[in-house]
Amino acid sequence: MSEHDLIDDAHAHAAHAATPRAVVIGGRRLSIEEVVAIAKGRASVALSGDAAWRSRILRGADFLRRHLAAGETVYGVNTGYGDACIVDVPMELVEALPLQLTRYHGCGMGAYLDDTQTLAVIAARLNSLAYGFSGVRPVLLERLADLINHRVLPRIPAEGSVGASGDLTPLSYVAAALVGERDVMFDGTLRDAAGVWTQLGHAPLTLAPKEGLALMNGTAVMTGLACLAFARAGHLARLAARLTALATVALDGRAAHFDALIFEAKPHVGQADAAAWIRADLAGRDDTPGHRLQDRYSIRCAPHVIGVTVDALSWVRRDVENELNSANDNPLIDPDGERVLHGGNFYGGHIAFAMDALKTAVANLADLMDRQLALLVDDKFNNGLPRNLSGATSARAPINHGFKAVQISSSAWTAEALKHTMPASVFSRSTEAHNQDKVSMGTIAARDCLRVLELTEQVAAAHTLATVQALELRMRIDGATPVPAPLRVFAGQVAALSPFVGEDRALESDLRALTARIADCALVEVAGGA
Incomplete structure (x- = not known):
């Protein structure tokens, strides 16, 4: 889409x-x-x-x-x-x-x-x-x-x-x-x-x-x-790049951190792809140093975090598609040589390892987005935005708390995602009278990966709402803030689903609706096969 x-x-x-x-x-x-x-x-x-x-x-x-x-x-x-x-x-x-x-x-x-x-x-x-x-x-x-x-x-x-x-x-x-x-x-x-x-x-x-x-x-x-997990992880990587660009503008940060030469000097392909997505979203932004010569790591190093997921997806695709396109039962029946072959192609080790690795990479995306969200809501670090991104008038400001609770919830979801990164594949159990004495735990790994994706999508939804709110607040503070076209369109579409938070309101329904769109890979285009 x-x-x-x-x-x-x-x-x-x-x-x-x-x-x-x-x-x-x-x-x-x-x-x-x-x-x-x-x-x-x-x-x-x-x-x-x-x-x-x-x-x-x-x-x-x-x-x-x-x-x-x-x-x-x-x-x-x-x-x-x-x-x-x-x-x-x-x-x-x-x-x-x-x-x-x-x-x-x-x-x-x-x-x-x-x-x-x-x-x-x-x-x-x-x-x-x-x-x-x-x-x-x-x-x-x-x-x-x-x-x-x-x-x-x-x-x-x-x-x-x-x-x-x-x-x-x-x-x-x-x-x-x-x-x-x-x-x-x-x-x-x-x-x-x-x-x-x-x-x-x-x-x-x-x-x-x-x-x-x-x-x-x-x-x-x-x-x-695993096929479903792959698609959702690719979408999250692209979304994390989009939100990094949006947060850079909202925080009055620097586009220079994503210069192509930086990523040519450290040639991980996925990292370069992530930087290119961010760079495209920031095209036309004035790169005059703002509040800091260097933005904090969660902004400046975002391509390095996102790139791990993007690069992992290349070999995850290889292993998942090889498993998908395989005869993986036992025994195998060879219709050409007319042989019965007793083996172990039912073993799911490749899927287990791929899902264990992917869930770790995705959990790191949750952590990245949660850290960016923490910068946005904290008036000690957000370069002049209101505390907790409250959009209330000055008269109502004392009783409004904006995205304070959203950030707390995001932190909880992130922690739970990180907790699920314990690899399932190392927990082989001998079973079935020690016939199945070394097993893959691949299905548990895949289920864990889907749970990490679910939690990370919730973090992404929270970050999306908060970052669009922050962008609107930045434009109200400085009407001259240039907002590149892709970010302006994206923010407008999100705002159509969840209007600007002036007075505090319950955001659960907004978060659930946006999380569903993210899970359906329907928020940003997955570029570059990510």
């Missing part, structure tokens, strides 16, 4: 939602942006029509059937699961085994994933199975696509996965929805899955021997959540 489009065009959104573009699944790599588009209802999915791809899917399922008929042993197909892999399953029970797997893993707890998160998870699982190494039938892929396109959303509890052997427990809720068990959300109503399939003209799916394992034994939950 353009930075000139803060306020949604409801009619355009409705028209777009009615005819979403289709993202093709199968025979191609999927991008993070495509997963986000699917998750937000801006795109449907369509299975590839490529004959070679469809043949590969069919050959994998056919080989597995022939392999079993020849009396071969395949983990999780005619053996027990996990430590019970030494238990042989009689042929007369092989067909019943997948359903048992989905049922005994129905023990998730905690909050349910929201609609966006659920769709991201299903898209990630569908794309992995579409790589043709899982031995599943085309009908299974079709039913997963139906979940997305008809918005039949399994109720997936967030807690219960150690991130290897994949996201077994949360993904059991996707598998259960396909077989007509447990509850789903459909048309805004909680329904039993079987009844929804009947309404859609399909019978609930009967899982073939490996299909329960293929659905559940993978990294789709952590990967889907």
Whole structure:
């Protein structure tokens, strides 16, 4: 979305939602942006029509059937699961085994994933199975696509996965929805899955021997959540740069701190990108030294802080998209060499490390914005702005406190975000009779990252309201203050959502509305692939 489009065009959104573009699944790599588009209802999915791809899917399922008929042993197909892999399953029970797997893993707890998160998870699982190494039938892929396109959303509890052997427990809720068990959300109503399939003209799916394992034994939950986290982190980095430029003007600071030569001398690409965004927002500002020769670190070093996130996103994209575009269940079925490969691709270590790193980088953005906000509200440091950015008249000033409480709340949110930066990936637990004795904790890391993002978005909303207030106050103090066009437009759009605070008023609704826009990546354009 353009930075000139803060306020949604409801009619355009409705028209777009009615005819979403289709993202093709199968025979191609999927991008993070495509997963986000699917998750937000801006795109449907369509299975590839490529004959070679469809043949590969069919050959994998056919080989597995022939392999079993020849009396071969395949983990999780005619053996027990996990430590019970030494238990042989009689042929007369092989067909019943997948359903048992989905049922005994129905023990998730905690909050349910929201609609966006659920769709991201299903898209990630569908794309992995579409790589043709899982031995599943085309009908299974079709039913997963139906979940997305008809918005039949399994109720997936967030807690219960150690991130290897994949996201077994949360993904059991996707598998259960396909077989007509447990509850789903459909048309805004909680329904039993079987009844929804009947309404859609399909019978609930009967899982073939490996299909329960293929659905559940993978990294789709952590990967889907990581895609959403990536998009939100990029938007926050761009917003932090915009707010730094705005705070520079409001504090009567110096644009010279963002000179391109400074960042050529220390060539971190993300840092240079952040400085360039700030520099563009300050274009035309008079650089005569103001109150200080050097602004405080939270202003002067902002590109160095923001740049860490921007640079991290480059390798986070690499690892998340590699996981997204991988066959990550076990065992793998090779339809070309006709082999069954027992391995550990369900291990979510790359996602775990990426999310642990990203949540730390994002928490630093919260800390940066909170420190800038502290400068703005403190009349000892804000270069002549009213205490707490109060917009009250002199007669009413003694009883007005402006953004005092907002800054206190921002500090609380920042502290909580920083607290969540403890890496989840180092907390491996030996489980399942010491079969799963080294696990990734990737799903916990992804959930932690989303929580840090949520808190940081609240800090960003508080900082946005305060900085726009500060800019207005600066212009009232000095009507000659030059405000570059991008900042003037941005401030006007924010003010349309949250008017100038003259007399104290409750700002919760303003903060919630703005936080929602930030979380939806709808406040500033994410530039440079950040």
